Amino acid sequence: MLDLKLVRNSPDIVRHALINRNMSTELIDSLLEYDIAWRECLAEGDELKHKRNVVTREIAKLKKENKDTLSKIEEMQGINSRIKETDDTIRDYKSKIHEIMLRIPNIPSSTTPVGKDENDNPVVRVVGEPREFTFTPKPHWEIGEALDILDFEKGAKIAGQGFTVYKGMGAKLERALINFMLDVHEKQGYLEVFPPVLINEKAMTGTGQLPKFKDDMYLCTDGYYLAPTAEVPVTNLFMDDYIEKLPVFLTAYTACFRREAGKHGQDTRGIIRQHQFNKVELVKFVNPETSYDELEKLTNDAEEILKLLKLPYRVVNLCTGDIGFSAAKTYDLEVWVPTQEKYREISSCSNFENFQARRANIRFRTPEGPQFVHTLNGSGLAVGRTVVAILENYQREDGSVEIPEVLRPYLGGAKEISNEV
Secondary structure, eight states, X not given: OOOHHHHHHOHHHHHHHHHHTXXXXXXXXXXXXXXXXXXXXXXXXXXXXXXXXXXXXXXXXXXXXXXXXXXXXXXXXXXXXXXXXXXXXXXXXXXXXXXXXXXXXXXXXXXXXXXXXXXXXXXXXXXXXXOXXXXXOOOHHHHHHHTTOEEHHHHHHHTOTTXXXXXTHHHHHHHHHHHHHHHHHHHTTOEEEOOOSEEOHHHHHHTTXXXXXXXXXXXXXXXXXXXXXXXXXXXXGGTTEEOSSSOEEEEEEEXXXXXXXXXXXXXXXXXXXXXXXXXXXXXXXXXXXXXXXXXXXXXXXXHHHHHHTTOOEEEEEOOTTTSOSXXXXXXXXXXXXXXXXXXXXXXXXXXXXXXXXXXXXXXXXXXXXXXXXXXXXXXXXXXXXXXXXXXXXXXXXXXXXXXXXXXXXXXXXXXXXXXXX
């Protein structure tokens, strides 16, 4: 959430940010109207309460002098009635202001390039060379079905489209990747946590998923949401709290759940886009003075997984038209998918500055008083998409798949996935 004083005192800065995000500025116009009305009501309420105090003293004086107080009591009743009406209006305006503030996105960093969509994202670096195949590579879903490690029919039968059953070495590969990622990130200085995946509305609002992305979330009948990413429960570990010692680095594995609303028809085959998927997340709580240095480090930490797996990838700096709602700056890591002949997102590493901390009320103490921390997070990595990259980049002509060397200790020393018993 932005600071209301910033919107009030520098509305053109926020308008400019919305325009760069390809958004209308109507939210700002509505907010400023309510803000003016709210402050006018506050002034009116203060004036009425002052008048009530004056009349209260006058009634006391009349009583002391044994004089008639009826007219003053009637005047007091009228003032109290107006105060109640004004207080109700103040609460209504305040609620409307809060609702609008929750819908205003973060202001992009000055180092976030201005652009309309993903086509305007500049490439920061490219790491590794795409493999040159001596045969026609197969898509991961064909590889997975042929090796009997991915079962799309059974996933659809028990849950619906967008769900997959991992079998045998497929299930083991997924589990191996989760453990491998967590082990690497622990060595990088992150503390592993294992949070709930049922999330209340307040926590979902704190990190910016609500209200804007409500249609993309799974809401249970008892009011809990299924976690769309570990970012939500891990960031909210410090909701309404002070962090006594910064920085704090956390990593977590969770299953994630998304409706993928509005993305029908995209990646309908395979496991690139699923309603349920696994992800290892990196979350940082840092001093505002160091947050952009920490973003570079967090991005490097996520990249390390791709480097160890020897998967070709690139890093792009998301432009204003492609950056997420809560983010001020984001680097996307995109892994090479041979059969699509393009790079696909496998991690987003973002600095939210104090946007999430203001919503979730996460602070630290300074000699000048409490301040909001800066929060950062990134996938380290999306596990299913890592499986896609391994199956496609490490496939062999005979249909088997070589297992990356760093994963072999997690798979009992196995060097390949094949149909051979």
